[in-house]
Amino acid sequence: SSSSSSSPGSRSILRDISGENADQKDRAVELNSSNFDSVLSDTPAKYAIVEFFAHWCPACRNYKPHYEKVARLFNGPDAIHPGIVLMTRVDCAMKTNTKLCDRFSVSHYPMLFWGSPSKFVSGSGEPKKEKSEIVVIDDARTAERLLKWINKQTQSSYGLDDKKFENEHVRTNITDYKQISQAVYDIEEATAEAFDIILSNKVIKSSETSASFIRFIQLLAAHHASRRCRKGAAEILVNYDDLCPSGKCSYDSSGGNDTLGSFPICGKDLPRGYYMFCRGSRNDTRGFSCGLWVLFHSLSVRIEDGESQFAFNTICDFVNNFFMCDECRLHFNDMCLSVKTPFKKARDFVLWVWSTHNKVNERLMKDEASLGSGDPEFPKIIWPPRALCPSCYLSSDEKSIEWDHDNVYKFLKSYYGPKLVSLYKEKSVVGSKEETVSATAEDLTVATNALVVPVGAALAIAVASCAFGALACYWRTQQKNRKYCRGEAGTEVLEAELLMFP
Ligand SMILES: Cc1cc2nc3c(=O)[nH]c(=O)nc-3n(C[C@H](O)[C@H](O)[C@H](O)COP(=O)(O)OP(=O)(O)OC[C@H]3O[C@@H](n4cnc5c(N)ncnc54)[C@H](O)[C@@H]3O)c2cc1C
Numbered sequence: 001s002s003s004s005s006s007s008p009g010s011r012s013i014l015r016d017i018s019g020e021n022a023d024q025k026d027r028a029v030e031l032n033s034s035n036f037d038s039v040l041s042d043t044p045a046k047y048a049i050v051e052f053f054a055h056w057c058p059a060c061r062n063y064k065p066h067y068e069k070v071a072r073l074f075n076g077p078d079a080i081h082p083g084i085v086l087m088t089r090v091d092c093a094m095k096t097n098t099k100l101c102d103r104f105s106v107s108h109y110p111m112l113f114w115g116s117p118s119k120f121v122s123g124s125g126e127p128k129k130e131k132s133e134i135v136v137i138d139d140a141r142t143a144e145r146l147l148k149w150i151n152k153q154t155q156s157s158y159g160l161d162d163k164k165f166e167n168e169h170v171r172t173n174i175t176d177y178k179q180i181s182q183a184v185y186d187i188e189e190a191t192a193e194a195f196d197i198i199l200s201n202k203v204i205k206s207s208e209t210s211a212s213f214i215r216f217i218q219l220l221a222a223h224h225a226s227r228r229c230r231k232g233a234a235e236i237l238v239n240y241d242d243l244c245p246s247g248k249c250s251y252d253s254s255g256g257n258d259t260l261g262s263f264p265i266c267g268k269d270l271p272r273g274y275y276m277f278c279r280g281s282r283n284d285t286r287g288f289s290c291g292l293w294v295l296f297h298s299l300s301v302r303i304e305d306g307e308s309q310f311a312f313n314t315i316c317d318f319v320n321n322f323f324m325c326d327e328c329r330l331h332f333n334d335m336c337l338s339v340k341t342p343f344k345k346a347r348d349f350v351l352w353v354w355s356t357h358n359k360v361n362e363r364l365m366k367d368e369a370s371l372g373s374g375d376p377e378f379p380k381i382i383w384p385p386r387a388l389c390p391s392c393y394l395s396s397d398e399k400s401i402e403w404d405h406d407n408v409y410k411f412l413k414s415y416y417g418p419k420l421v422s423l424y425k426e427k428s429v430v431g432s433k434e435e436t437v438s439a440t441a442e443d444l445t446v447a448t449n450a451l452v453v454p455v456g457a458a459l460a461i462a463v464a465s466c467a468f469g470a471l472a473c474y475w476r477t478q479q480k481n482r483k484y485c486r487g488e489a490g491t492e493v494l495e496a497e498l499l500m501f502p
Pocket residue numbers: 278285286287289290291292293294297319323327328329331332353354355356357358360361364375378379380382383384
């Protein structure tokens with residue numbers, strides 16, 4: 001659609017790598033002085049290689065196929081070993097990159113550097129120390145030699161002929177703990193993908209879908225496990241009245257700053273075009289729908305008791321309105337409708353999402369067995385398996401499992417809570433501390449004033465006063481204060497605010 005193909009900037013670079021013509025595209029990511037720091041500080045990859053070259057240099061041109069051959073293994077939507085090495089290049093013959101190339105004392109072309117991505121970023125720690133942690137790759141003349149270097153550094157045995165399947169053998173050896181710690185990147189990916197689907201299908205059509213969208217964005221702004229998605233969601237909230245006046249959104253992504261399409265929900269470098277925790281052994285399995293489940297679980301363990309019914313409604317409506325898999329949303333909606341008493345405890349909601357997911361698993365287990373449509377490496381199971389959480393099981397036989405719900409809850413809280421974000425690199429924000437005590441106090445003031453301030457402006461104040469993490473407290477305090485103002489709000493309280501607390 002026009003809205004997704006015309007997005008500007010580095011997003012389109014990433015889009016290109018993941019696009020339909022992926023085969024002809026370069027897998028190494030082209031960096032320049034303006035995206036260098038942001039791409040390298042945001043990448044989930046453990047290592048990075050930066051190739052400094054000049055487009056006029058014939059040897060560089062000849063080297064490119066070698067570099068790409070290796071990049072194919074690690075980058076792009078069909079990477080065999082995703083999330084390990086980010087391979088990039090910088091054209092030093094571009095005037096705009098001169099300073100950047102100087103920073104690394106580039107002395108010849110091509111010149112390759114190896115290090116942890118964050119060490120390449122300017123101003124990340126002491127510059128002197130940093131230098132020594134970035135090393136020049138001295139023998140990378142061919143694809144084979146470059147890969148040999150990488151293997152030595154990572155103590156691995158990647159091969160240029162590796163096939164996707166071998167990767168799955170590698171990953172089954174990784175402990176589940178390591179796997180879930182990669183999932184935070186997948187929920188970012190799924191969030192960005194969901195948002196793109198909403199945009200390209202222009203599905204915010206009525207006041208009902210608009211309300212459902214706002215509630216979901218609120219939930220994300222307050223409780224998404226990824227800071228950059230919280231931030232992006234908050235920015236959409238702040239500007240929502242302008243982006244979607246009376247629920248009529250402008251989707252165009254080329255039309256300047258005043259369209260929904262110009263607000264990437266998890267930052268401009270997402271989607272990246274690959275999943276890690278949710279990566280299937282085939283191209284068409286897992287991915288987005290897996291990421292969406294993990295997003296729901298990760299949200300459920302982050303909410304408080306008072307938000308549980310709101311979160312339940314929000315997720316049910318979101319699936320119903322925006323998850324464009326008909327069978328999925330119909331079944332899910334049935335399960336939502338079968339809930340008769342409102343949720344009062346976050347625990348009950350966490351366990352509801354878990355058991356609902358298991359009901360889907362149980363149904364799909366049969367479907368996939370008879371149709372052969374599942375991912376052979378990831379058969380559906382009733383989850384968590386005993387090996388992952390022994391204490392979750394009271395007893396089990398062929399037909400049924402008797403769960404220890406307290407322990408299941410504890411397990412879910414930890415698995416989708418701290419474990420999920422344990423390896424996540426949060427960028428420190430200059431001059432602001434997240435969710436400090438003083439920020440909370442400030443928020444309380446904002447929340448009280450907000451009763452007479454349009455929601456966009458109120459959120460803008462909250463955002464400006466204490467950065468994005470504090471939006472959670474803003475939202476929570478709003479929720480607590482809300483009961484005092486029903487009916488007396490007057491015209492200034494906007495639709496969005498009322499929708500928060502239906
Ligand atoms: C709301 C929703 C409804 C869906 N309905 C359908 C449908 O009707 N028909 C259909 O064909 N597909 C449906 N899907 C897709 C399907 O559920 C899977 O997402 C997809 O088949 C990919 O499966 P997966 O192996 O990646 O694991 P997923 O089921 O996507 O699970 C992702 C990960 O979550 C963890 N997990 C698994 N079970 C649980 C649990 N009970 N609690 C907590 N964590 C768990 C595991 O680590 C798993 O790898 C639906 C998806 C969603 C989000």
